Each structure stands twice: as structure tokens, then as C-alpha cells.
Amino acid sequence: MTTSAERRASALSASGGRASSAPLLGRDEEPTVFDLSRPGRRAHSFRTTALPEWEADELVPSEHLRPEPVELAEVSERDLVAHFTRLSHRQYSVDLGAYPLGSCTMKYNPKVCDDVAALAGLARSHPAAPALLVQGWLELLVGLEDALCRITGMAAATLQPAAGAAGELTGLLLMRAWHEAQGQQRRRVIIPDSAHGTNPASVTLGGFEVATVPSDERGCVDLAALRSTLGPDVAGIMLTNPNTLGLFEEDITEIAAAVHQVGGLLYYDGANLNAILGVTRPGDMGFDIVHMNLHKTFATPHGGGGPGAGPVAVSERLVPYLPGPRPVRRPDGQFDWETPPRSIGRVHGWHGNALVLARAYAFILANGGDGLRRVADCAVLNANWLRRRLSATYDVPFDRPSMHEFVASTTSLRRQHGLRAVDVAKRLLEEGFHAPTVYFPLIVDEALMIEPTETESLQTLEALAEAFERIAGEAATAGGLEAAHAAPRTTPVSRVDEARAARQLIPTWDQRPASE
Amino acid sequence: MAGYVPHTDEEIDAMLAFVGVASLDELYGAVPGALRLAGGLDLAPGLSEPDVLAAVSGLAGRNRAAELVCFAGAGAYDHEIPAATRALAGRSEFVTAYTPYQPEVSQGVLQALFEYQTLLCRLSGMEISNASLYDGANACVEAANLAVAATGRQQLWVSQGLHPHWRQTLATFAAGTGHEMVEAPLADGTTRWPADGEPAAVIVQSPNFLGCLEDLHGARHAADAAGALMVVARDPVASGLLRTPGELGADVVVGEGQPFGIPLSYGGPYLGLFTTRQSLVRRLPGRLVGETVDTEGRRAYVTTLRAREQDIRREKASSNVCTNQTLMAVAAAIQLSWLGTAGLRELAVRCARGTRYCREALLAIDGVEPAAPAPVLREFAVRTPVPPTALVERLADEGFLAGVAVDEGFEGTDYQGSLLVAVTERRTRAEIDAFAAAFEKAVR
Known part of the structure; x- marks a missing residue:
């Protein structure tokens, strides 16, 4: 156990990425906005319009008019601001500290991108305005598409998908349309056993069946098993490279050749694109379809669970199938919308999450080609430094140089002291860090999937490593495991009863039991 | 170049030494040499932040649409966004958080979503709201998938009054799921349903795309x-x-939440609304927040019924949604609380007043005719002597975004070639009078 003086010293030595020991105010419950509501109180005010003041019953046929207004919360603006500000104090965020969630790429989100998204010329543009009136938007979208194609080595892209999973399904529909155009009904899509859950779910919605291929002892796709699974009914394969273990699929060229050999297509899940920016490109590896998570690689803020953006880039032969309409530069230099000849159709109500796209465009401008390579370099360096450091205390099942993330495990610590991955996660919250991704990928026991990202400093990594080590060390001491099980104690709430939430579902304030 | 990577050269050297490689390049030993990108990315060098802002401001300045007085709608509306909503929804604790996988440090987002779910259920008259989907179009796709799964049927009856982009999005995803779409035509502005068939769902928008109330009893x-x-x-x-649609017997209510605190944003990020009955909760797409307690018995919130979701159910999941639009849901909860009981009513009344006033002013112009029966909220379609696309261009020169041409999805109908005009609470009498005057000149 470290002394409190040592802890204080280590906290002082940590730069930005570690939240102070009491980052979040309030161990008291925050009332809901409905608890704060008082009839007759109000915050709203409207523009003076000088319009005739027709009453509701003069505007709507009486059989359709609701007799009473919908009851919402009635609060003053002061109460409203206090309530949501206090809620924000009960929320961890990247701006507060490090967020080493594997496969989520929770890097710092530059503030200049907030200014970009707030530009009136972008934020106030109506999505149905004719192309003539939104030439700046179209130029931005064309510029972003071009940059994303250069980064991935692809021919063209759609910017419509609103998130990674939407990009996956779009890609699978492109796969389907391509095979149908070849006169083929292909049934199966291959997915490694280390894949994200969105992959198999998207495969089903794309009208295909999942065929799982195992990982080999090196943590990569088992090439022999893959070859034996391939056949004329295989529509394609979905791969994340580097994979969810943070390992580069070294046999990717052979995998691509084998899949193409049977007429299948290769889909690149871009969740881990951050690792290879400027190093190698999915297009060069042989991929036909690539989705990107702009909220990961290109630093658009994650918003507590969205909005994201999941553009999909494709190789030349798939361009005619892209969702439409697409922004294009005409020969006369004007920008316009154009629907590809064999388009699979729209996948979004409008043009995608446009303001998220604008933020990513600004991020790419700010970094440039050289800066993006530095992003990958430092992301990979950070992951390897932390892997090397933690391998002395934790199991690292595939302990060889990783890319941007790695997977550790508490298998030995659990056997020796009873310490589980969830305990480490909950203790880290007390230490002022967000937890890593736990129990994923499914192929690793007691998995802790750790992705520091490039924006955390060496001092933050040291503080994070010390926290991990302290947690492992405490588990070996008398009462240490009990302390881990009791964690977190310094957060706005302690461990949450998830089973009760499912068993006695309370999905709204109106459905709370009368006793409350 | 703007720098978001904190490493000094000395630190990089020390870290490389600790890792045991001689250079940054050596970190990529697993990447086959033949795949290495020679010469780096073919992109311009990085810019400083002021230069980035100047470059994007230049583009933003070329969006004339943003400066026009807005009479365009079609699912995206120019409503007031008060300072309080902007300030609160812009708080970086909400903006830069991840999905609330660790509830102990995510109570802020989780409670805001719980309040959002409550507000949405009250608005729709339903019992269960999820924590948001991408947009209205995608919420509609998820509703269709839910109906197919719940009934074991493959056919969908889709009203032609449903937003044409939503119909197109439904058709795109139906290619994967194999659903058959049957379009129910509009007559006199409302839907005529087929006499027989075995649909999983009837999908109807009310008020519909043309602004008309549908017969939900029908x-x-x-x-x-x-x-x-x-x-x-x-x-x-x-x-x-x-x-509410719930009062009128809806099984699923979907919608576009953009009107609540979300800027026009050239179409996104918006907010997909999805509410349903308690009996369908186990088929709910996306995340659901529930109330529970912590180990000390204090009220706490957590995402629940997680066994429905893709990360657990994988290929058997009924939806693949992971990242959704949480920040937009938080903004909507804030905006709805700013509006309050009386404010929402007043907002709707003000839209309806402006709409009626504007419609009467336009219909008073020679040659301008109603394209559909009287509206009820804030949108109506008119036929004009000048094709609507030309009219929109002419009126842009007068300072107005005049509306949206009705075209795609209405081919061969009476409605094709009409102009859809929307009036929100922000439009003043002076603006509408000036618009009508310019309109009259433009159609002459």
C-alpha cells in the first residue's frame, strides 16, 4: 500500500489526464426535473410577432384538439440551469481526465472544432436548401470525402451513415447489391470471434448469415480455418485491423487474396483506424469497403453516446452502388448533388450528421498528413509503453508489440487473490480515471481492453500505471479484496444494482413505485 | 500545425527505449513492408487553429441559405434555441463523455436520459421510450423491423404522406431484411389504405408531409x-x-426531435424519437435507462434490459445500434424543460397562427392555389404559377428561403410540383408580409 503522502505526490506529478481525487461534486441525490417542478413556474419566452392571436380552438378542429396541455416540468430558467449543471458534475468526461476505453478511442476533442460547428453559416443551413445556396457545405463535404479516401486508399465515400453500426449495415447492403448485380445470391459473411457485437448484428440485418472464424494462438485470424470456411456462398468477410486485441493481422494480404479468390468482398471495420493513419491503408491491404468512426479517429466528441458519424469508403468497382445523393464537384467548378446509377438508396433522412462531419474536416485540416501520422505514432507508442509497464503486474495474453491498444487480464490475480476485471475497473474510478473496456473481446478471460490514445501524456500514463499497480498490490493485502469489492466509494453513487433495474423496470419518472 | 499530441522529443525517446524499439517506425513491425505507405499521406500539411477557423469560416460564408428568412421545413424547422439550452447542452461534461458503460461516473448523462424518456412518453402517450436513435428516418426503419419481428410478417403498408426521405430509407434497408413495401396513396391529403393483405405494420405520419392531419382512427x-x-x-x-398518438391507439410512435433545441445543422446531427408500449419493451431497439439503487440504497440510473442489445445478443439482436444521439436527447430534455407545460402549448399555437396567416396571405395571390386541405400546425403545400424550384431561387435573391419543392416520392400525383411552406414561432407578421409581397412579385 502506498502512503497518502506518496499518493499526493503521484497525483501532483500527473498532468491533465487524471481527475483530481474528488472530481465530482455531490454525494447527494440530484432531484429530477419533475421533482423540481412547481405549477405555474416558467422559463420560456417567445419572439414578439404581432400576428393575430387566434386561439387553439380556432386553429385545430375540436375533435383533434387535446383538452389539456401535455404536462411537462415547470421550472424557472435558474432552476433549469442549476439542475443540468449539477447533473454535469455527476458525469465523467474526456475534458476531466483520461478515458482508456479500448476500441473507443476517447482522445481529446479540440475546442476549435466546437467553434467550427457553431459557425452560423454551417449551423443555420437548412438541409433542403438548393445546392446553389449551400455551395460552402457541399465543398466541405466533397473535401472531407476526398481526404477520407486519401487516408484509407479508397476511390469514393458516402458521408450519410450516422454512426459506425450504420456504416456497417450500409457496407453490407453495398456487398449485397454488388453480388446481386453479378447475378449471385451469396449467403454467408465471415466474422472473427474477436469482432465487435455490431458486426454480427449488422450481418443479420443485411440479410446474411454469420460464419465465425476462430483466432489462432497468436490472436489473429486462423488462416487455415478461414480457408476451410471459404466457398462460393461467401459474400465477404468483416475485419477490424488492427483487431480488437490491438494486433495487426499480419496475414492480411493472404486473407484478402483467399477471400477475393472465391469472389467475396473484404469489409474493413474502421473502429481501430487510429492505429494506422499514414502508416498503411485499408485500400492497400485489399479491402473493398471501409467504414470510419469519425467520433473515434477524427476526434469528434462522443456526446455521452452519440452523435457519431460513420462514413463508408469503397473501391472503384463499388462506387456506382453508393448511397445517394452524393455531393460532387461539377466540371464547371460548381458543387451539386448526384445519385449514383445503381445506388442502394438513402441511409439517412438528410446528408448524414453534417456538423459532426464539419468537425472531422477541421480536425483533418489542423493535423494535415504529417500530423495524422504523428497521431498514430503516439497512440501506438502510448499503448506499447503501458502494455510493457503493466505486463509486470497483469497478464497480457498476447504479449508482443501491439498497435494502439492491448488487452490485459486479471486471470492470475483472480486465481491468487480473487481480483476480477470489474473490480479493477471500479477501483480505477476511485483513482480519478475512467475504466478500460472490460470483458471484451470475448475470447479473453477477465479482459481489460486498454486504449490510452495519443493525447495522454507520459505523466498521465505513469499515474494510470501506478493506479493499476496499486490496485493489484492492494488485492494481495489483508482486506484489500474487500476494498476492491466496495469500490467505487468516491463517486456520486457506489456500485449500481443492475439486476434490480432489469427485474423491476422503472423506465420513466411516472412509473416509479408509489412509495418513492 | 495545431498540436494535440503532448509528447516531447525527449519523452518519445525515453518511451521508445522502455518499449525496446529504436524508432517510431519500428513500432509497426507487424505491418508487412509491402503494405507500408511510402511518403506519407497525400494531404496538405497541418494548419494552425486560426488558419483552420479561417478556412472553414470561408466555406460557411458561402452558404447563402443560412442568411435567409426561413420558410423551409419538410422535417427540419427553424425554431428558437434559447441561450440556456445552448449553454447547458454545450457543457463539455455532456459533450465529451462516452456511452455510460460505467454508471457510477455517468449519472449525469443517465439521469438526463431518464428525464428525456419520461418527457417523450408524455408527448407520445406511450409507456416506453428508448434513449434515442440517429434520426426520424432511422427510427422509422427500427419501428418497421420491430413490427416484422413482433408479427412474423414481411409486408409494410407505408403511407405516401410519410416523409419521402423516410420512405426511401425504409426501402434501402428493406433490401437487407427482405420486407415488402406497399405504398398507400394520398387522396385529398390523407391516406387510402389497401383493402386486404397481411402487413406487419401500417406506417402513417400525422400531420403528414403535406401538413395535413391524417385519420388515425382510420x-x-x-x-x-x-x-x-x-x-x-x-x-x-x-x-x-x-x-397523443398513444391515445389514438399507436403501437409505436417515432419522430424527428430536431425541433427541440437542435439547430438546422444542414440535416444532422438530429434526433430519432422512438416510443412504444410496455408489452413490446423486449423488442425495443437501442438503449434504455432505468432507475435503480446503489449499494447504499441511493437512487441511481443505469442502462437496462441490456440483453436485447448487439454487444450481448450479437447476430440474434433485432437492431445493430450502438452509438446513437445521446447529446441531442439531452438537448431535447433541456429544451422541453425550458418550454414547460404552457410553453409547449404556446409554441404549437404560435406555429399554427403563423401558418394560417401565411397561408391566407399566399392564397390571396393570383394563381396561388392550395395543393392540399387546410393544415393544422406549421406547414402547407401550395401550387404556384412558377415551378417551385425557380420560385425558391428567385425568392432567395429577395432574402427568403421560400420552402421545399414537392417532387421525389410524389411522382405522378397532384402534389408533385407544389411548394411546401413552413412557418415556425420565429416568423413575425412583418416577415410574413414581406415574404408574401416578394412571393407575389416572383410568381408574376
């Missing part, structure tokens, strides 16, 4: 006669004046 009867679910697409602002 849609409910059509659904009951066919043994189908009723999916209602509803502009949530309409609940300020109209009976």
Missing part, C-alpha cells in the same frame, strides 16, 4: 382489420395541440 381500423401494428410518425411539437 389507420387503427386498417391495422386491426389486417392484424398489424400501427406505427405513427409524429412531429413532437404537434403534441402541444393534438391528442
